[in-house]
Amino acid sequence: MTDFFSNLSITTLGFFAFVLITFGIYYLVPRKAQNLVLLLASLVFCITWNWTFALILVVFSIINYFLALQIDSSQDKARLRWLWTGIVLNVSALLFYKYFDQSQVIFFKALFRLGVTPTQLELSILQPIGISFYVLQAISYLVDIFRKQIAVNRNFLEVSLYLAYFPKLLAGPIERAQNFFDQLRADRVLDNQQLTDSLLKIFVGLSRKIIISDTILQTIPRGVFANPSAYSIMDLVFWWFAFGVMVYNDFAGYTSIARGVSGLFGIQLSPNFEQPFFSTSFLDFWNRWHMSLSNWLRDYIYLPVSRAMLRRNPSGRYLPNLIVPPLVTMLVSGIWHGAAIHFILWGLLNGAVQAWERVQKSRRKSAAPPLTKWAIIGTIFVLLIINVPFKLDIAGALAFWSGLFRWGPFQTFTLATTLKPFFVIALSFYLDVKQLPERDERGLLRLPKATQIFLLAAGLFLLFLATRQQIAAPFIYQEF
Amino acid sequence: MDQNEIKAKLRKFICNEILNNAEYPLKDDEALITSGLMDSFSLAQVGVFAELEFNVYIPDPELTVDRMNTLDDMSARILEKMQA
Amino acid sequence: MKSLKITAPFGEIFLRSVLYLLLFCAALELFARTPAAHIFFPRESYGTSHPHFEVQLRRLRDRIAAGEQVDCIFIGNSQVLYGLQPSVVEDAYHEQTGKTIHCQNFGLGGLTPLTAGPLTRVLIKNFHPSLIVFETGVLDYSTSNMEGTDVSIMSSPWMKYQLGVFSVDGWLYEHSNGFRLIFGIDRAIKAIEENDTEIEADGHSTLMGQTETPMEDQLKHFEASLEALQITERHVGGLKKLLSIHSKQVQIIVIETPTHPVFYASKRKVRNLYPDFEKMLVFQTSQAGVPLWLSREALDLPAETWHDLAHLNEDGAVLLSRQLGQFLATVYTPPTSP
Numbered sequence: 001m002t003d004f005f006s007n008l009s010i011t012t013l014g015f016f017a018f019v020l021i022t023f024g025i026y027y028l029v030p031r032k033a034q035n036l037v038l039l040l041a042s043l044v045f046c047i048t049w050n051w052t053f054a055l056i057l058v059v060f061s062i063i064n065y066f067l068a069l070q071i072d073s074s075q076d077k078a079r080l081r082w083l084w085t086g087i088v089l090n091v092s093a094l095l096f097y098k099y100f101d102q103s104q105v106i107f108f109k110a111l112f113r114l115g116v117t118p119t120q121l122e123l124s125i126l127q128p129i130g131i132s133f134y135v136l137q138a139i140s141y142l143v144d145i146f147r148k149q150i151a152v153n154r155n156f157l158e159v160s161l162y163l164a165y166f167p168k169l170l171a172g173p174i175e176r177a178q179n180f181f182d183q184l185r186a187d188r189v190l191d192n193q194q195l196t197d198s199l200l201k202i203f204v205g206l207s208r209k210i211i212i213s214d215t216i217l218q219t220i221p222r223g224v225f226a227n228p229s230a231y232s233i234m235d236l237v238f239w240w241f242a243f244g245v246m247v248y249n250d251f252a253g254y255t256s257i258a259r260g261v262s263g264l265f266g267i268q269l270s271p272n273f274e275q276p277f278f279s280t281s282f283l284d285f286w287n288r289w290h291m292s293l294s295n296w297l298r299d300y301i302y303l304p305v306s307r308a309m310l311r312r313n314p315s316g317r318y319l320p321n322l323i324v325p326p327l328v329t330m331l332v333s334g335i336w337h338g339a340a341i342h343f344i345l346w347g348l349l350n351g352a353v354q355a356w357e358r359v360q361k362s363r364r365k366s367a368a369p370p371l372t373k374w375a376i377i378g379t380i381f382v383l384l385i386i387n388v389p390f391k392l393d394i395a396g397a398l399a400f401w402s403g404l405f406r407w408g409p410f411q412t413f414t415l416a417t418t419l420k421p422f423f424v425i426a427l428s429f430y431l432d433v434k435q436l437p438e439r440d441e442r443g444l445l446r447l448p449k450a451t452q453i454f455l456l457a458a459g460l461f462l463l464f465l466a467t468r469q470q471i472a473a474p475f476i477y478q479e480f
Numbered sequence: 481m482d483q484n485e486i487k488a489k490l491r492k493f494i495c496n497e498i499l500n501n502a503e504y505p506l507k508d509d510e511a512l513i514t515s516g517l518m519d520s521f522s523l524a525q526v527g528v529f530a531e532l533e534f535n536v537y538i539p540d541p542e543l544t545v546d547r548m549n550t551l552d553d554m555s556a557r558i559l560e561k562m563q564a
Numbered sequence: 565m566k567s568l569k570i571t572a573p574f575g576e577i578f579l580r581s582v583l584y585l586l587l588f589c590a591a592l593e594l595f596a597r598t599p600a601a602h603i604f605f606p607r608e609s610y611g612t613s614h615p616h617f618e619v620q621l622r623r624l625r626d627r628i629a630a631g632e633q634v635d636c637i638f639i640g641n642s643q644v645l646y647g648l649q650p651s652v653v654e655d656a657y658h659e660q661t662g663k664t665i666h667c668q669n670f671g672l673g674g675l676t677p678l679t680a681g682p683l684t685r686v687l688i689k690n691f692h693p694s695l696i697v698f699e700t701g702v703l704d705y706s707t708s709n710m711e712g713t714d715v716s717i718m719s720s721p722w723m724k725y726q727l728g729v730f731s732v733d734g735w736l737y738e739h740s741n742g743f744r745l746i747f748g749i750d751r752a753i754k755a756i757e758e759n760d761t762e763i764e765a766d767g768h769s770t771l772m773g774q775t776e777t778p779m780e781d782q783l784k785h786f787e788a789s790l791e792a793l794q795i796t797e798r799h800v801g802g803l804k805k806l807l808s809i810h811s812k813q814v815q816i817i818v819i820e821t822p823t824h825p826v827f828y829a830s831k832r833k834v835r836n837l838y839p840d841f842e843k844m845l846v847f848q849t850s851q852a853g854v855p856l857w858l859s860r861e862a863l864d865l866p867a868e869t870w871h872d873l874a875h876l877n878e879d880g881a882v883l884l885s886r887q888l889g890q891f892l893a894t895v896y897t898p899p900t901s902p
Contacts, residue, residue: 027568034567149539176541191569199578266567283519298520303540306524307531314532316497316525325524358521364500419753449577456581457588465746468611468733 010170010257011209018045019261026265027190035157035184038265042166046129053128061160063089064138068159071145072152079146086142094135097127099339130169132336136296137163141177143300150178158184167262171254173270173292180267188266197442198263203459204431204441205256208249211462212424216246219421225392228400236403242421243391244384245428248276251290256441270295274439275432280375282353285383293333302329322358327351342389342397349386481562486534486555493529494551498522508552513545523548536561589742596741609747610737612720614713616645616672618751619763624668624691627765635898636667637687638767639680640699641713643821645671647876648699649885650766656889665695665898669767674713676704677802682718684806686726688814694899696814697888698806701821702841703874705799706789770878782873783826790827790834795844807852815896818849819857822865822884824873855895863887 009015022041026034046054067086074082141162144150153159162180224231224239255272262269270292279285286294306325313321327348334347385404389397434443444452487508495504498518512518523543530536536558548554595601610618627634638648650667657665670687677700684696717723725734736743763769777785810816820842827834842858849856869880876884 031567144541147539149541188567189569190567192571192574195570195574280516281519283521287520299540302521303524303527303543306521307528307540310524310528311531314525314528316522326521354521358519361519362500452577453581453584456577457585460581460585461588468736468747 010254010261011206014048018048019264023264031188034188034265035161038165039157039161042161042164042169045166045169046164049129056128056131057134057164058160060093060134060138061156061163064141064163065156065159067142068145068152069154071142083142083146087139090135090138090142094131097131130171133172133174134163134169136174136293136336137177140174140296140300144177150181153177153181165262165267167258167265167267168269171251171258172290173255173258173272174296175270175292179270183267190264190266194263194266196445198260200441200444201256201260201263203260203456204444205253205258205260206463207459208253208256208428208431210253210466211459212428213246213250213253214466215420215424216242216249219417220246221417225396225400228392228396228403231403232406233404236400238418240384240388240400242425244387245277245425248273248289249428271440275436277380277429277432278376278436279379279383280372281379282350282357282383285379286350286354293336297329297333301332302326305329317362319359322362323355326354326358330354337390340393342393345394345397346387346389349389353382353386481534481559483555483559486558487551489533490526490529490551490554490558493533494518494526497529498525506551509550511549512551513549520545526554530558530561534558534562592745593740593742596745601741601745605745605748605752607748607752608741608744609751610720610722610744611733611747612723613716614672616763617717617720618748620670620672620767623763623765623767624670624687627668628691633666634668634691634693635665636695636697636892636896637691637693638667638669638671638697638699639675639683639687640671640821641675641704642671642673643701643875644669644675644699645673645763645767645769646871647671647822647881647884648697648888649768649881652882652885653889653892656886657893660890660893661897663898665892665896667766668693671767671769672713672717675717676714677799677806679714679717679802681802681805681809682723682727684809684816686723688809689726694814695817695892695896696809697817697819697892699819699821700803700845701823702793702795702837703786703789703821705795705841706793768881770881777872779873783830786827786873787830787834790837791831793837795841800844800848803848804852807848807854810852810854815855816852817855817857817892817895818845819888819891820845820859822859822863822876822880824870825864825867826873857888857891859884 018041022037026037026041029037043054043057046057064086067082067089070082071079071086141150141159145152153162158181161184162175162177165175165180168175220239220243221235224235225243228236252273255269259269259271272290272292274288274291276285276289279288302325305328306321309321309324315321328351330347330351331344332347333350334343334345337343337346385401388400392400431444434447435441437443444455447455491506492502494512495506496502499506506512510517513520513523520543526548527538527540527543530538538557538561542548542557547557596605608618608622610621612618624634624637636653638644638650648669648671650669653667654665657663670683672683675683680698680700684698687693687696720737721731721733722737725731725738807816807818823838828838829835838860842860845856845858863883865876865880865883869876869883871877871880
């Protein structure tokens with residue numbers, strides 16, 4: 001039983017049992033107590049991973065709660081000082097937990113030597129779950145108060161729930177304070193339509209994660225990424241594309257489940273993905289991929305940098321104005337994803353193509369939008385190439401890229417290895433096409449009833465089969 | 481300054497500086513961003529233009545597609561800030 | 565409950581899809597129990613990722629289902645799979661004793677003593693043999709070798725279910741033909757890629773042709789792993805567990821895997837392994853009262869009877885099987901059929 005409820009990851013049966021229990025209590029208690037139920041549930045959720053994670057979260061909430069009050073009540077320079085105190089504290093906590101190899105800290109080494117069981121200790125100094133995500137939320141809360149865009153929240157419960165709310169704790173979406181607080185205070189009604197929407201999101205999310213993403217994960221030949229120089233362009237391109245579809249479905253699936261579960265409690269979380277494989281430009285892609293992060297970066301990095309530069313030289317054709325902001329933004333994104341050179345390279349490459357796109361656009365006369373089909377293919381093609389360092393370190397990425405110039409046969413093209421990936425990639429695009437018109441899962445509800453019944457039955461069957469032989473692999477984005 | 485004056489100045493700025501086409505017949509309710517005419521990056525330019533030209537500050541989170549997609553949207557927001 | 569406003573009818577589509585799904589599963593199960601299913605879907609899965617395990621299990625089940633009796637099962641690694649031919653053993657036994665026994669090969673690539681014990685229990689429970697022959701060699705006792713096989717077999721839900729650990733999957737693998745059929749399709753697709761060995765109805769397989777790896781490379785490889793080899797307590801413990809199954813009803817017999825002559829002329833460290841290993845086998849089997857056959861004393865297999873440094877070819881397999889049959893004649897009497 002303790003195993004059942006340990007490390008509650010979002011596709012485990014334990015997680016859904018946990019949601020069900022919380023759901024029951026939540027709708028039994030009066031409205032006033034509902035937020036408290038959610039906060040307690042979130043802390044319990046955290047404890048299923050490690051009790052120290054819950055403690056860290058509470059400490060984070062207290063610090064940010066008081067920082068917000070300080071910023072709000074101070075003026076001018078003191079106000080700015082408090083804001084920077086907050087930013088530095090949050091960022092350094094993130095740096096410590098995320099980028100710092102804590103097992104190398106002398107204190108811990110000494111403990112290991114004294115015979116403290118490493119497994120316990122290792123876990124307690126592991127990266128606390130969701131820290132990359134709630135640190136960004138804390139920073140945006142403080143900045144918004146500093147900019148007087150929102151009123152300071154004196155309700156500690158609401159502030160800590162903003163950081164800790166369990167459906168979004170593991171990997172977002174990264175919510176904005178005002179939107180979240182408004183929902184915490186609004187009336188909550190779960191009616192048939194809401195429930196249908198939520199269950200549909202959970203179902204689509206599980207399908208994306210378990211049927212599509214996990215299947216690809218299991219079929220990708222390990223050597224393709226570990227030793228790309230042994231493969232030819234055909235293998236590399238096919239499996240890299242499959243990997244892209246895998247990461248997309250992994251994360252979009254997670255988000256969909258998180259939003260569905262949250263919907264059960266009457267709280268709407270922000271969308272994170274809008275069919276990114278149909279992007280017509282690099283900018284368009286970032287407006288469709290991990291949108292809550294893109295929006296955060298836009299509001300707190302891109303726009304401030306861009307405006308500061310435009311104030312010095314308002315020309316929209318001045319080259320630094322076009323190049324520097326996207327580069328800086330994507331560099332920050334790279335560093336946020338991980339403390340490795342290859343993430344920095346990844347960020348710079350993505351920044352560079354966006355800058356290139358902007359420069360092109362600034363020289364064109366009132367943009368006649370390009371042919372959509374070719375724009376999509378071109379965009380995805382370039383993105384696939386420049387996103388190699390997201391997965392591989394520098395040496396691996398170089399080996400991978402040089403493999404793209406090695407002509408040769410499709411070595412891994414056997415029925416056994418490609419049948420399933422082909423099927424699930426097609427499934428991924430089917431779901432996307434159905435979601436395109438409304439940019440949402442709801443498109444599936446417009447299908448004829450018989451089709452809905454068939455899809456649901458087939459989905460349940462495949463989910464059942466896919467969960468038989470393996471435990472779902474952890475979400476890739478949880479690691480960030 | 482009324483909304484029409486704001487709109488006229490904005491139109492001139494957008495056509496000259498962002499669309500690179502002074503003759504472009506930009507309509508008041510024409511979608512600028514969702515149509516692909518300009519990208520959301522360029523909203524920073526509109527934001528700074530509003531600062532320099534009308535002396536109003538539009539906060540970053542308001543420089544979004546759903547709030548600044550047409551000349552009508554933009555001018556209304558600038559007017560609102562001027563009157564605040 | 566004011567905030568919960570769910571009104572009937574709700575979930576019609578869901579309920580209907582569940583209903584159709586159940587109907588589909590029932591139809592699948594019915595089909596899987598027909599002979600036609602057996603013809604069109606010759607593979608079935610028990611949830612392991614081992615390329616031989618499921619085929620071997622099916623072969624054994626088919627024999628039992630056809631009303632045949634199986635007295636004796638050979639277990640061990642690929643050296644058993646390719647090196648022991650049940651029909652030759654049966655004939656040699658018959659020549660010596662005038663009695664007939666029925667043998668099945670259950671060789672699994674990479675099997676080690678760690679899994680041999682639990683596997684034997686499961687085989688006895690399901691197929692009621694009166695004799696288990698375990699062939700084992702020094703290579704089975706090192707951690708560096710084939711842990712993958714142990715993991716893939718022991719983590720199978722079916723195996724766990726057989727050993728008393730209940731799970732829904734284990735139950736389904738045991739009781740639902742449809743379930744085994746669906747995953748059998750998956751296994752069949754994988755098998756194409758794995759290019760797996762054809763396993764005969766009696767569970768043995770024949771290594772054909774020449775090996776691709778040159779002798780010197782093979783020798784280098786084996787010498788390296790033999791030099792680093794240390795017989796672990798864990799593996800010996802596995803052997804002990806197997807030996808403890810030995811009883812009047814089910815006899816266990818251990819035979820030593822034959823060794824290619826080249827190793828006896830190898831480096832001293834490698835040469836010395838064998839006497840130590842044999843000493844260990846003698847000690848453990850005598851403790852358990854289990855008959856042991858040391859192949860080095862019993863037969864000398866010349867180099868031309870080997871397919872590669874680890875496996876016998878068909879000629880070698882016939883020689884070894886004949887001698888095993890003769891040995892069995894001295895230590896084993898089949899129970900008189902009731």
